[in-house]
Amino acid sequence: MPDPSPGPVRSWPFTGRDVELRAVAAGLARDGVVVIAGPAGVGKSRLAREFAARSGPAAGVVTASASSADIPLGAFAPWLRVNGDEPVTALAQVGTALRAAGPNALLLVDDAHQLDTVSATLVHQLALEHALRLVLTVRTGEPCPEAITAVWKDGIGERVEIEPLGPDAGGTLLGAVLGGPVDAQALRRLHDTTRGNVLWLRHLVDGERAAGRLVLVDGRWEWHGPASLSPALEHLLAERIGTLDGDEAHALELVALGEPVGLGLLMGLASESAVERLAERGLVRLVEDGAREEVHLGHPLYGEVTRARMSSPRARRRRGELSAALRTAGSRRAGDDLRRAVLDLGSDSPPDATLLVLAAEQAMNMTDFVLAERLLRAAVAADGGFEARLGLGFLLGWLMRPDEAETELAAASEVATTQADRARALLARFHVLAFILDRPEDGRAVLAREGVDETGEPFPETTGLSAALEVGGNDVVTGLATAASVLHRPGVSSQATTWAAWAAAYGTAYRGGGRVRELVARGMDAARQAPETVAMLGNLGFADILEAGFRGTPDDARARLDWVEALPGGHGATWSALYHGRLALEAGQMATAARLFVSILPSFPGHGGGWTAWFHGMIAQALAARGDPAGALAALEAAENARHPVIRIGDIDVDLGRAWIAASRGALHDAVAAARRLAVDARACGQRVVEMTARHAAVRFGDRDQAEPLTELARVLDTPRARAAARHAAGLAARDPDALLGAADDLEAAGQFLAAADAAAHAAVAARDRGRLGDATAAAERAVGIASRRCEDASTPALELARAPLPVSSREREVAILAAEGLTNRQIAARLHVSVRTVESHIYRACTRLGLPDRATLAAAVAPVRTSSTP
Structure with missing residues (x-):
């Protein structure tokens, strides 16, 4: 669907600054003076004006500027009755006029760092006297009159630092501005490019919409193609960078093309004093990385404008300088090969196919698939042979471009010279046929025809893939046994280990029994050994997130979240949104979960290799628990249409979505029946954790017959979540409000906040039935409090009873x-x-x-x- 209004958004809403607003209000209430400080474009003025608009009587707004700084009291001209007065007389005159507004009036002084000396003195006097309430804004890193700095240095008022908007707040802002959700990759790119600078973000968004690159597709905003600076944004950046001499420009160009650049290497190519001057002006920054100092740009957009201003010949020459220096220094650090390969692509250096394949592996290790594809295509063009074509073919399949993948994998098979290479190409082809093209029978036929050696024995690599197919098809018991036969066999290839570890990690997460983190680590180590498997890192890591939620130990996911948040590139953003979305769903933060899952749908077209139906199933649960059965039904229909013929491991969430929809419509009999069916099916498949999850869902819908099976599952699984679910079921069966409140405690400790709210709501009903009306009121308040404080005002059947109890069964x-x-x-x-x-x-x-x-x-x-x- 085309963007109906590609013009600039004239007024951006104010959002994402609630914490800062409270800090300003608290400081003003305490001291009567607050200084809001932050870098240019961060939103200081907007925050101050928003606060002023909400804060009662105003004495006025003073806006300082570079032009008014040369005129005594120039910024206070509206309060001057007569022009040409002596500064002292004028100072007294303006002071008298402002003091007349009274101590409760608010005066906003914007860009106070640009005040002239007389104006700064006046502001300092007013602050000392507490003659009226004062809110000042100043820009960090800029010279500031001593009278203004004294306001916070002498403790007259409080200084509140304003940081750039974080990714979540930025995503909320963009959703409000654009009138719809923004996909995860676009959000990551926009944040990485602007680093939360709202002014620059606004100009970038307006420019990219006008250029037709930031577009509305199927109700979601996507960003396609490279960024291009609009004239307005380029002008703002040029003002910030200022005038550079030849040495400074040379140094900044090198950093813009090779970031990060080792300090020693940069000093060998550019003037040491020039680098120092750039650092003093904030155009570059030094970062310690172990024993080495690296030079980074002060802001990503400085690189964009610097690269845009370079001619193509000069850019090639600069890249050549950096590549030659790296070659001379040798690859001492992780990423040096990647950096040199990227530089070589844009220089006159002859391509090195081996280096390009190695660099592509490093790029995929960071989930930067766009760069990896570029490097692999260059490696193919440089006659990189089997490794280059195999890596490119697998990557294209992973990116849901199966036709291109088939072409490259067929070429890889033709140049394979060993049985091991033929097996690797075969696995990649099967992956594309069965998972991406949804032709599992064709894939199996290829395995049967080509996946055997001269004696007719199957290639060992195919066993690991068989384990993945079994677990992916929900046959956990068989899949775990097959995976174990691979993982316990010595000398198995990295490809077989990768697939077997994936099967074992997911199967164990669904069956229970621990060791998932160990299996994920082993699978990741194996995946990094070959170009056609390294793209599976994000997929493997999700098993850690699943287990943390299933066990009720969300803190165990912290290391994996730190890992995924550090991944660059658009696909890093996709995995990050998935990981955070899953944990939000477990916690009951349904609005966040739905938003994050919706944001990653564009990355998984069609069946998405089995992921798309899973995402829609989780969206259905989230919307149903927000009291939106219509939206949930639409998501469930999308899940049914996207079901994969082979990979059905996400069916649990589709079936849970169906149960939650029935519950949200008040059909609790149907909801309990759906949850019970899922529990029976899961037990038959060996998915004891799924059985526990389904039975606990039935309890939350009011099923009083789950205490015995959940108690048995708590003994088998021995996890905080399973024990809490059993306690909830027992309390509900006994109609015991105290036991139910204890279950709520346990569920909160397990990070299951919405389930905790349900347990507290059940306690309210049980207490009401026993005539303990005071306890019922307290339990209901606790339930509603958890839901509003921790669960974004989610709505469940139990909570509805607690919020608006009616004397009906x-x-x-x-x-x-x-x-x-x-x-x-x-x-x-x-x-x-x-x-x-x-x-x-x-x-x-x-x-x-x-x-x-x-x-x-x-x-x-x-x-x-x-x-x-x-x-």
Whole structure:
């Protein structure tokens, strides 16, 4: 769908600064003076003006500038009655006028670092006297009058530092500005390019929309192609960089093309004093990396504008200088080969196919697949042979471009000279056929025809792939046994180990029993050994996230989150959004989970190798738990349409999505039945953790018959989450409010905040049934508090009872909700497997108890209208 309004957004909303607003308010209440400090473009003025707009009477707004700095009291001209007064007289005159506004009035002085000396003296006097409330903004790194710096140095007022917007706040802002979600890769690129500088972000977004590169596709914003600086943004950056002499320009160009550049290497190519001057002006910065100092750009956009200003011949010459220096110094650090290969691509140096393949592996290790493809194509063009074509073919398949992948993999098979190489090419071809092209039978035929040696024995590498297919198809018991046969065999190839470790890690996460982190580490070590498997790192790492959520030990995911957040490139952003989205779903932060899952859908077109249906299933759960059954139903339909013929490991979340949709519509009988079916199926597949998750979902929907099986699962699994689920089930079965509150404690400790809210809500109902109305009120308040504080105001059946208790039974409530959906009594009876007379009886008793005249008013009272909240 084309962007309907490609013009610039004239007014950006104010968002993402609640913490800073509170800090300014607290400082002003305490001292009467606050100085808001931060770099140019970070949003100091917008924050100050927003605060002023919310803060009652205002004495006025003073805006200093470079031009007014040469005029005594130039910024305070509106308060001067007569021009030409002596500075002392004028100072007294303006001071008197401002003091007349009273101590409760607010004066905003924007860009106070640019005030002239007389104006700065006036501001200092007003601050000392507390004559009125003062909010000042100053730019860090700029000269500032002593009278202004004294405000915070002498403790007259508090200085509040404003940092650039973080990725989450930036994503929220962009979603509000653009009127829709932004995909994960675009968000990462926009943040990495602007580093949260709102002014520069605004100009970049306006320019990229106008150029047709930031576009609306299927309801989501995507950014395609390289960034290009608009004239307005280039002008802002040029002002910030200022005038450079020849040595400074040379040094900055080298850093812009080779960042990061070792300090010693840069000093050998450019003037030492020039580098020092660039650092003093903040155009470059020094970063210690072990025993070596590296030079980075002060901001990514300094590199964009510097590269844009270089002619092609000069850029090639500079890259050649850096490459030659790196070649002379040798590859001493991780990434040096990658850096040299990238420089060679844009220089006059002859291509080195071996170096290009090695560099591509390093790029894929960082999930920078765009750079990896560029390097591998250059390696193929440089006659890199089998390794280059195999790596490129697998990468193209991973990027969901199967036709191109088939071409490269066929070429790789033709030049393979050993059995091991033929096996590697065969595995890559099967991956594309079965996982990406959804032709598993063709893939198996290729394996049967070509995956055997001269004696007819299967290649050992195919066993690891078989394990992955078995676990991916939800046959966990068989898959784990097959994976173990590979992992315990000496001398197995890295490719077989990678696939077997993937199967063992995911299978163990679903079965329970620990060791997932160890298996993920082994799989990652193996994946890094070959160009066609290193792209699987993000896929392998997700097993760590799954286990942390399933066990109820979210802190165990911290190391993996740190790893994924450090990954550069768009695909690093995709994996980061997936990891954080999954943990948000487990915690009950459903708005965040839905937003993050929606943001990664563009990276997985079609069946997405089995991922797409999984994502939609998790979106369905998140939307249903937000009280949006219509949006959840749409997500569930998308999940059904995207189901993969072979990879079904995400079916658990599709089936849970179906159960949650029934619950959100008030059909608790159907919700419990769906959860129970999933539990039975999971147990048959050896997925004991999935069984526990499904049975606990049934408990949250009100099922009182899960205490015994969940107690047995808690003994088998022995995890915090399983024990908490068993305690919840036992408390619900006994209708024991104290036990249910204990379960809420355990679930909170396990990071299951929405489940904890449900347990507290169940405690409220149990206490109410026992006549303990004070305890019921306290439990209900706790449930609602958890939901609002930790779960973004999610809505579940239990919480609805706690928020608006009505004296009706759960079955009477269920009947009323179905009536609200427009079902007749006969249709309700068929849905609930009861007689029409029973339905009529439930409606009659509920109406009598509530004093309502008919089923329509009952439906309105029990089931208020919900609106869609699809992100």
